Amino acid sequence: MAARVEHLQTSGVFTLDGGSWEVDNNVWLVGDDSAVVVVDPAHDAEAILRAVGGREVTAVICTHAHNDHVNAAPELADRTGAPILLHPDDLPLWKQTHPDRLPDRDLADGQVLDVAGTExxxxxxxxxxxxxxxxxxxxxxxxxxxxxxxxxxxxxxGRSFSDFPTIVRSIADRLLTLPPDTLVRTGHGPTTTIGAEAPHLQEWIARGH
Known part of the structure; x- marks a missing residue:
């Protein structure tokens, strides 16, 4: 079958700045019947491996390094032989969860990854x-x-290492420029589209002032 996106939900605890919260995370598999990448390996390596089945995992990709998005990454990487990919600016957050295990490769803006012939x-x-x-x-x-x-x-x-005006600029410059019918598959909660979110940009900008 052609490349596709598959969804798995896992549950666990998000911790930062001395607080803890129960959360449900979206884990995404992108690939085909032979190979996949795992995006945001949250909480439960065993459940993720069951979803992968017999396919090759070519990379474990972390969209950021909050513990609830990376806590299963080392086990998943060790059991599949896949490298962990993370943007280097998130290493301080990563080290809060995994002080003795670094990611294997850096992610960089503009980089193109390939799985199952899909970029x-x-x-x-x-x-x-x-x-x-x-x-x-x-x-x-x-x-x-x-x-x-x-x-x-x-x-x-509202927590360490974050900034509201910066995230609004990122969304405006990098995401809302994508085609309106682009599906937005999120780290938590339901999927939306770029077109559904774009009309709210001015509201978000106003909140930042």
């Missing part, structure tokens, strides 16, 4: 975290936004 374009979208990235998959009409853009607005910016 994933890396967009650096800081704001929720310094090294936050989104993955635009033009051939599948989708963008994986992590916690940068949700159905209803930008990701949270």
């Amino acid at each position: 994933l374009h890396v967009l650096h979208t800081p704001g929720h975290a310094p090294g936050a990235v989104c993955l635009h998959v033009p051939a599948l009409g989708t963008v994986l936004t992590g916690d940068t853009l949700f159905a209803g607005g930008p990701g949270a910016t």
Whole structure:
């Protein structure tokens, strides 16, 4: 079968700045019947491996390094042999969760990753975290936004390493310029579209002042 996006939800605890919250995370698999990349390996490596099945995992990609998006990454990488990819600006956050295990490769703005003959374009979208990235998959009409853009607005910016004006600029410059029918597959909650979120940009800008 052709390349596609598959969804898995896992549950666990998000911790930052001394607080803890129960969360449900979206884990995304992009690929075909032979090979996939895993995006945001949250909480449960075993559940992710069951979703992968017998396919090759070519990369474990983290859209940012909050613990609830990376806590299963080392186990998943160790059990599949796949490299962990993270933008280097998020290393301080990564080290809070995995002080003794670094990611294997850096993500960079403009980088193009390939799985199953399908291109994933890396967009650096800081704001929720310094090294936050989104993955635009033009051939599948989708963008994986992590916690940068949700159905209803930008990701949270009330904690360490985050900034609201920065996330709004990232969304305006890097995401809302995508085709309106682009599916937005988020780190938490439901999928939306670029066209559904774009009309709210001025509201978000006003909130930042």
